[in-house]
Amino acid sequence: MANLISPLRMSRPGMGILTLAAVLGISIFTAPMAAAQGLRPIRVATQVNKPAAAPAKAPVPAAPSVAPADAGKKIFRQCAACHSVVAGQHLIGPSLHGVFTRKAGSAPNFKYSTAMKKSAIVWNEAAFLDYIADPRKKVPGTTMAFVGIRKPEDRATLYAYLKSATK
Ligand code: HEC
Numbered sequence: 766m767a768n769l770i771s772p773l774r775m776s777r778p779g780m781g782i783l784t785l786a787a788v789l790g791i792s793i794f795t796a797p798m799a800a801a802q803g804l805r806p807i808r809v810a811t812q813v814n815k816p817a818a819a820p821a822k823a824p825v826p827a828a829p830s831v832a833p834a835d836a837g838k839k840i841f842r843q844c845a846a847c848h849s850v851v852a853g854q855h856l857i858g859p860s861l862h863g864v865f866t867r868k869a870g871s872a873p874n875f876k877y878s879t880a881m882k883k884s885a886i887v888w889n890e891a892a893f894l895d896y897i898a899d900p901r902k903k904v905p906g907t908t909m910a911f912v913g914i915r916k917p918e919d920r921a922t923l924y925a926y927l928k929s930a931t932k
Contacts, residue, residue, distance in 0.1 A: 837926020840919055843911070850930045858909060861931045864888050869904075880906030893927075894920050 847858035854860045859875040866889065870882035884904045886892050896903040897920055899913040914920050 834926055834929070837922045837924075838930075840914070840923040841926060841930070843914070847909075847911075850927070861927065864931050865890075865893070865928060878904075878906055878908045880904050881908075890924060890928075893924055897923065 847856050848861050849856055850861050852860060852862040855875045859872040869884045869886035869888060870877040881904055897914050900907055900909050900911055
């Protein structure tokens with residue numbers, strides 16, 4: 766029995782949990798014969814695993830316990846492929862250093878779209894939160910290929926992070 770299980774546990778890390786659940790399931794149902802029937806433990810594992818699926822989502826409500834700066838930095842990963850917060854460091858998008866209070870499309874040495882330059886936006890909290898929800902709706906014709914951040918709380922967390930990180 767142990768020999769049957771341990772290769773599974775080694776080959777796929779996810780299986781470890783299932784296997785453990787299967788072992789627990791088997792001992793709960795006290796059906797030792799089940800272990801001998803190849804597929805049976807997996808079926809048991811699925812049943813045992815289902816109630817566990819809800820607690821597995823727990824990290825979402827638990828999120829506020831993460832320091833806001835870390836949470837914001839994590840959300841910024843969606844931007845980091847295109848944006849740096851280092852002054853003058855343009856990637857696909859302009860450096861966001863000093864972005865708050867500057868006029869949209871005004872970082873030196875970055876080639877903005879006409880749409881961004883003509884948007885008449887000045888980046889403050891309200892303008893940023895509005896833009897980042899749906900960039901292409903706020904600035905039609907922008908070359909920023911990003912769908913936006915759907916959750917208002919994520920936008921606020923990102924703003925809180927950027928406000929200090931871009932200083
Ligand atoms: C695929 C690359 C890409 C991603 C991902 C991206 N951006 Fe951009 N971003 C750009 C480009 C390109 C521009 C310039 C757009 C233009 O000129 O129309 C831009 C412009 C901006 C501007 C205006 C800057 C200025 O100087 O006026 C802000 C603010 C901004 N992005 C924030 C973000 C944030 C925050 C994220 C992540 C949630 C993000 N972007 C994700 C490419 C990207």
